[in-house]
Amino acid sequence: MPAPAFQPLTASDKDLIAAARDVLRRNYHRERHSVGAAVVCESGRIYTGINVEACGYGPCAEPIAIGAAFSNGERQITAIVAVCKSGSRYPVLSPCGNCRQLIVDYAPDAMVIFSNRGKVLKTKARNLLPGNYSSHF
Numbered sequence: 001m002p003a004p005a006f007q008p009l010t011a012s013d014k015d016l017i018a019a020a021r022d023v024l025r026r027n028y029h030r031e032r033h034s035v036g037a038a039v040v041c042e043s044g045r046i047y048t049g050i051n052v053e054a055c056g057y058g059p060c061a062e063p064i065a066i067g068a069a070f071s072n073g074e075r076q077i078t079a080i081v082a083v084c085k086s087g088s089r090y091p092v093l094s095p096c097g098n099c100r101q102l103i104v105d106y107a108p109d110a111m112v113i114f115s116n117r118g119k120v121l122k123t124k125a126r127n128l129l130p131g132n133y134s135s136h137f
């Protein structure tokens with residue numbers, strides 16, 4: 001399998017990261033809301049979400065942001081990013097396995113902005129889950 005093609009970030013990628021940081025900054029709660037996510041859609045609109053932690057479980061920020069986009073009639077997500085809070089910084093996160101599956105199911109060609117060994121990169125969602133499960137729904 002070829003190595004994933006990583007691409008440098010653009011100005012609009014940085015806007016998306018800023019939107020994720022903004023939603024987390026406005027809603028941060030140490031135990032309940034510690035991750036923010038943002039998606040941009042084909043329309044150009046950005047939708048954001050925060051994780052919703054509960055006792056031992058709770059959806060990540062990415063499905064909340066994706067749900068916000070779809071709830072507003074969007075169907076094509078073109079890029080997604082999630083951030084956490086570390087002191088006064090809001091570093092980019094890598095999506096967890098569940099979120100990778102969700103993103104691949106709904107937007108396999110969306111660009112995922114993620115962190116890898118201290119570097120912020122982006123690649124197509126499908127590159128982050130090779131050999132992924134598919135129910136062909």
Ligand SMILES: [Zn+2]
Nearest residue numbers: 060095096099
């Ligand atoms: Zn997740």
